[in-house]
Amino acid sequence: xxxxxxxxxxxxxxxxxxxxxxxxxxxxxxxxxxxxxxxxxxxxxxxxxxxxxxxxxxxxxxxxxxxxxxxxxxxxxxxxxxxxxxxxxxxxxxxxxxxxxxxxxxxxxxxxxxxxxxxxxxxxxxxxxxxxxxxxxxxxxxxxxxxxxxxxxxxxxxxxxxxxxxxxxxxxxxxxxxxxxxxxxxxxxxxxxxxxxxxxxxxxxxxxxxxxxxxxxxxxxxxxxxxxxxxxxxxxxxxxxxxxxxxxxx
Numbered sequence: 001x002x003x004x005x006x007x008x009x010x011x012x013x014x015x016x017x018x019x020x021x022x023x024x025x026x027x028x029x030x031x032x033x034x035x036x037x038x039x040x041x042x043x044x045x046x047x048x049x050x051x052x053x054x055x056x057x058x059x060x061x062x063x064x065x066x067x068x069x070x071x072x073x074x075x076x077x078x079x080x081x082x083x084x085x086x087x088x089x090x091x092x093x094x095x096x097x098x099x100x101x102x103x104x105x106x107x108x109x110x111x112x113x114x115x116x117x118x119x120x121x122x123x124x125x126x127x128x129x130x131x132x133x134x135x136x137x138x139x140x141x142x143x144x145x146x147x148x149x150x151x152x153x154x155x156x157x158x159x160x161x162x163x164x165x166x167x168x169x170x171x172x173x174x175x176x177x178x179x180x181x182x183x184x185x186x187x188x189x190x191x192x193x194x195x196x197x198x199x200x201x202x203x204x205x206x207x208x209x210x211x212x213x214x215x216x217x218x219x220x221x222x223x224x225x226x227x228x229x230x231x232x233x234x235x236x237x238x239x240x241x242x243x244x245x246x247x248x249x250x
Contacts, residue, residue, distance in 0.1 A: 005102035020049035058157035089132035106170035165205035
């Protein structure tokens with residue numbers, strides 16, 4: 001599962017990292033990205049990688065409205081190739097979703113509230129999620145046809161699969177991450193579907209670091225680098241936490 005993450009890198013930093021063309025639009029740094037927010041994604045186009053902005057929560061082209069996107073923030077690797085909402089994007093509209101790190105919540109024995117963790121790469125480089133994207137237009141009034149004159153809305157979802165060693169300790173799923181050596185294969189719509197499936201595996205053990213953080217992150221209105229500060233885990237001697245109910249909105 002992936003329900004929140006961090007995008008604090010500038011578009012120029014990301015464009016340089018991916019060897020991509022930077023977008024015209026610059027988004028604010030966001031330390032508490034929640035579904036329906038706009039973030040940067042990388043996709044292939046015109047022979048280059050391109051950094052674009054998209055809304056988190058995939059809206060299939062056939063959807064009546066945008067509301068469905070809030071329920072399509074993740075796609076399971078086991079079913080994405082066949083599920084109607086994702087199968088066309090899985091075959092030809094794949095993207096990379098860069099993040100500085102992401103959040104997950106773990107149950108704590110004897111406590112009602114869950115412990116949030118900030119999860120990031122041990123080497124300090126960005127995590128790169130496997131994503132699928134779609135382009136959606138509203139329908140014409142009193143019609144089943146799409147309004148081709150309307151500006152399209154581009155949305156994405158993040159694929160999830162089995163956890164690696166670190167993530168197993170707190171959750172039974174994790175976002176899929178694409179290593180740099182496989183970026184081109186993942187982005188290329190010509191890559192065979194079986195080969196695509198072979199890329200959707202957990203990262204190596206010891207790839208990630210899990211840092212216990214304050215429950216301040218539970219509230220999507222809270223933002224800023226202080227959310228990443230390490231704290232004593234809930235329930236531990238001297239542990240402390242602040243606000244929230246231990247869950248997270250998805």
